[in-house]
Amino acid sequence: xxxxxxxxxxxxxxxxGWFREHSELGICAVLVVLGLLVLTDALRIxxxxxxxxxxGPKAVPVLVGSLLLVVAVLLARDVLRGGRGEAETxxxxxxxxxxxxxxxxxxxxAFLANAALIGVVGFPISGAILFWGAxxxxxxxxxxxxxxxxxxxxxxxxxxxxxxxGVPLPGxxxxxxx
Amino acid sequence: xxxLLDGFATALTPTHLLFAxxxxxxxxxxxxxxxxxxxxxxxxxxxxxYGMEPTGxxxxxxxxxxxGMFGGSTTSILLNTPGESAAVVTAFEGNPMARxxxxxxxxxxxxxxxxxxxxxxxxxxxxxxxxxAKHAVDIGAPxxxxxxxxxxxxxxxxxxxxxxxxxxxxxxxxxxxxxxxxEMTGQQRLTFGSLHxxxxxxxxxxxVALFAVGxxxxxxxxxxxxxxxxxxxxxxxxxxxxxxxxxKPWLRGPVIGFPFGAIPAGGAEIPTFLSYVxxxxxxxxxxxxxxxxxxxxxxxxxxxxxxxxxxxxxMLTLGLPTTAVAAVMLAAFQTYGIQPGPLLFQREAGLVWxxxxxxxxxxxxxLVLNLPLAPLWAKLLRIPRPYLYAGILxxxxxxxxxxxADIFDLLLMFVIGVLGFGxxxxxxxxxxxxxxxxLGPAAEQQMRRSLQLSDGSLTGLVNSPMAVIxxxxxxxxxxxxxxxxxxxxxxxxxxxxxxxEEIDA
Numbered sequence: 286x287x288x289x290x291x292x293x294x295x296x297x298x299x300x301x302g303w304f305r306e307h308s309e310l311g312i313c314a315v316l317v318v319l320g321l322l323v324l325t326d327a328l329r330i331x332x333x334x335x336x337x338x339x340x341g342p343k344a345v346p347v348l349v350g351s352l353l354l355v356v357a358v359l360l361a362r363d364v365l366r367g368g369r370g371e372a373e374t375x376x377x378x379x380x381x382x383x384x385x386x387x388x389x390x391x392x393x394x395a396f397l398a399n400a401a402l403i404g405v406v407g408f409p410i411s412g413a414i415l416f417w418g419a420x421x422x423x424x425x426x427x428x429x430x431x432x433x434x435x436x437x438x439x440x441x442x443x444x445x446x447x448x449x450x451g452v453p454l455p456g457x458x459x460x461x462x463x
Numbered sequence: 464x465x466x467l468l469d470g471f472a473t474a475l476t477p478t479h480l481l482f483a484x485x486x487x488x489x490x491x492x493x494x495x496x497x498x499x500x501x502x503x504x505x506x507x508x509x510x511x512x513y514g515m516e517p518t519g520x521x522x523x524x525x526x527x528x529x530x531g532m533f534g535g536s537t538t539s540i541l542l543n544t545p546g547e548s549a550a551v552v553t554a555f556e557g558n559p560m561a562r563x564x565x566x567x568x569x570x571x572x573x574x575x576x577x578x579x580x581x582x583x584x585x586x587x588x589x590x591x592x593x594x595x596a597k598h599a600v601d602i603g604a605p606x607x608x609x610x611x612x613x614x615x616x617x618x619x620x621x622x623x624x625x626x627x628x629x630x631x632x633x634x635x636x637x638x639x640x641x642x643x644x645x646e647m648t649g650q651q652r653l654t655f656g657s658l659h660x661x662x663x664x665x666x667x668x669x670x671v672a673l674f675a676v677g678x679x680x681x682x683x684x685x686x687x688x689x690x691x692x693x694x695x696x697x698x699x700x701x702x703x704x705x706x707x708x709x710x711k712p713w714l715r716g717p718v719i720g721f722p723f724g725a726i727p728a729g730g731a732e733i734p735t736f737l738s739y740v741x742x743x744x745x746x747x748x749x750x751x752x753x754x755x756x757x758x759x760x761x762x763x764x765x766x767x768x769x770x771x772x773x774x775x776x777x778m779l780t781l782g783l784p785t786t787a788v789a790a791v792m793l794a795a796f797q798t799y800g801i802q803p804g805p806l807l808f809q810r811e812a813g814l815v816w817x818x819x820x821x822x823x824x825x826x827x828x829x830l831v832l833n834l835p836l837a838p839l840w841a842k843l844l845r846i847p848r849p850y851l852y853a854g855i856l857x858x859x860x861x862x863x864x865x866x867x868a869d870i871f872d873l874l875l876m877f878v879i880g881v882l883g884f885g886x887x888x889x890x891x892x893x894x895x896x897x898x899x900x901x902l903g904p905a906a907e908q909q910m911r912r913s914l915q916l917s918d919g920s921l922t923g924l925v926n927s928p929m930a931v932i933x934x935x936x937x938x939x940x941x942x943x944x945x946x947x948x949x950x951x952x953x954x955x956x957x958x959x960x961x962x963x964e965e966i967d968a
Contacts, residue, residue: 309889311885312631312885312889312891315882315885316631316634316635319634319635319638322653323638323641323653326652326653326655327652330650330651330652331650339914339915339918339919340910340911340914340915340919341648342645342647342648342650342652344911345641345907345910346641346652346653349634349637349638349641352630352634353634353638356627356630356631356634357631359627360627360628360631363625363627368625369890370625370628370888370889370890370891371625371890372887372888372889372890373681373887373888373890375497375678375681375682376497376538376542377497377682377686377687377848378681378682378685378686378687379685379686379687379688380685382685382688384684384685384888385683385684385685385686386684388683388684388686389680389683389684389884392679392680392683392856393680393877393881395853395856396676396856396860396873396877396880397877399860399873400860400870400873400874400877403864403870403873404870408861408864412857412860412861415853415856415857415860416853416854416856416857417853419679419849419852419853419856419857420849420850420853421849422683422849423683423686423848423849423852423853424686424688424848424849425847425849425850425853434850435853438854438857439857442857442858442861446510446511446861446865450511450513450514450515451513451514452510452511452513452514452865453868454861454864454865454868455868
């Protein structure tokens with residue numbers, strides 16, 4: 286990697302800038318990790334027993350794992366040669382602005398809060414926290430309207446799923462009162 | 464024919480009519496709403512249908528599919544931002560029309576084009592699907608495997624700008640599909656001893672994670688602080704002069720759209736573009752193109768609708784999804800324990816014909832409901848974005864949790880959602896991953912079955928004429944960039960590519 290840095294003079298002076306420029310190599314890293322994971326897992330599958338037919342449960346994972354490594358290398362080559370994946374566009378996506386990591390992290394927080402709380406306080410409460418948290422993260426600051434909408438949506442969804450559609454959701458202590 | 468009438472009898476019951484109406488209304492709303500495509504919509508609504516019988520559920524899904532395409536064109540015309548990929552081309556002429564005060568005509572041309580394309584496409588389903596299914600019954604494991612390989616190659620090569628990124632996406636999907644017990648031997652693969660993973664990763668969780676969570680996180684990172692303002696519009700209508708210009712494009716659309724929908728070439732993107740180019744060549748008002756030519760709206764919309772019908776033929780008769788919506792609908796069939804494929808028309812004849820009949824009903828409902836409702840749909844574009852994306856995350860969580868009532872699925876969805884975010888950031892298309900998850904395990908089974916029959920000899924994969932033909936097509940696609948170098952350079956195809964870039968810019 287260092288040799289490649291040297292080849293690009295203006296980026297080479299500042300290593301952090303180089304990594305920012307080539308952050309797509311992170312995808313290659315993910316592919317390598319996945320590939321190694323699939324391969325090591327495949328190699329530990331015992332093949333001697335329970336096998337029916339000439340091709341056992343190992344073959345496809347070995348193939349997929351190897352291909353993951355090959356594609357990681359090819360993608361890395363593409364990135365180092367200046368190839369860039371096109372970021373996805375959309376109606377509400379403004380690619381001219383830099384990525385807003387605070388919003389993303391707050392959203393992740395709201396999502397994980399729901400996962401952590403759903404078993405403890407039940408869906409009506411954890412879902413409301415998720416909705417309000419996500420709306421807050423995305424820039425909504427109506428301190429009366431937001432929680433009201435969140436609570437209304439959450440309780441309504443719970444009622445519709447749990448009672449009308451027959452898809453059980455955890456009610457938590459709040460619903461036991463009723 | 465008799466079966467189709469039985470299908471109408473099933474689909475015209477009040478409950479099923481209600482589901483069809485809910486489907487087309489939800490589908491249109493979803494198509495209009497930014498950020499939600501029909502694939503995400505079907506994935507998010509799957510848990511709602513867990514308590515329902517399959518016929519009603521699929522009638523609703525079909526309504527969402529057609530409705531979503533319909534709604535997508537509304538944003539193309541009024542905002543110049545397509546609600547989903549099938550409506551990209553509609554923006555080329557639809558938006559200039561709206562800016563010149565002809566938005567009502569553009570919406571009407573799109574709506575009626577959609578209706579005509581859909582009706583012709585659905586008639587073709589009625590005529591072709593039983594025929595294909597009858598002949599597909601005879602095809603064996605090697606042929607099925609070959610077709611799946613073709614689907615993998617086509618979905619990674621035809622779509623998107625970069626093949627290598629498409630392949631990377633497909634491999635990610637195949638890896639997710641490997642998790643769980645091997646179906647033939649019961650060996651654990653990639654489960655890491657976890658009981659949660661032994662059953663495999665639910666396709667619904669993957670679909671919701673990639674489409675909904677990944678999308679919400681991606682939009683959050685780059686949220687446009689000032690959303691576009693839509694062009695106000697009245698009730699859609701067409702004058703006699705408009706009709707004269709649109710009826711031929713409407714009828715030409717299905718000719719291009721239907722076959723493209725049926726093959727694994729990415730659904731409506733390519734045929735709508737071809738239709739646009741064809742209409743431009745054939746039009747007597749060529750000078751109006753780029754400034755709001757109504758033919759450029761009518762043709763592609765009819766094409767998009769017919770391609771959706773073509774997609775359904777392949778999905779129902781071969782069990783092969785060619786678009787993201789079809790992939791999610793296939794997953795929905797599987798959650799009901801129904802396997803689409805050649806035998807579907809024998810085993811589930813009632814369900815299939817009710818579904819096909821409901822397509823006719825849904826299209827009619829779309830036309831009747833949506834022409835007068837267009838101004839209302841345009842208002843949906845003003846929904847505050849924080850609520851929209853918070854709502855997407857909210858329903859994604861409900862959906863993933865409802866699959867198994869397991870918090871583990873929420874965490875899994877989060878991890879895959881972050882992966883979906885990364886894929887969007889670096890231009891890895893999402894569709895190959897979904898196809899990989901859904902078709903990967905099936906392809907492995909077919910391959911191992913073929914090799915079992917041939918006792919391990921690789922010739923077992925190519926011992927039928929059909930498989931050989933399919934592999935030849937695969938090779939042509941794979942080596943197309945090489946082949947093109949040796950062909951004399953054709954001049955005309957360069958022109959449409961340039962058009963497209965100008966419009967994108």
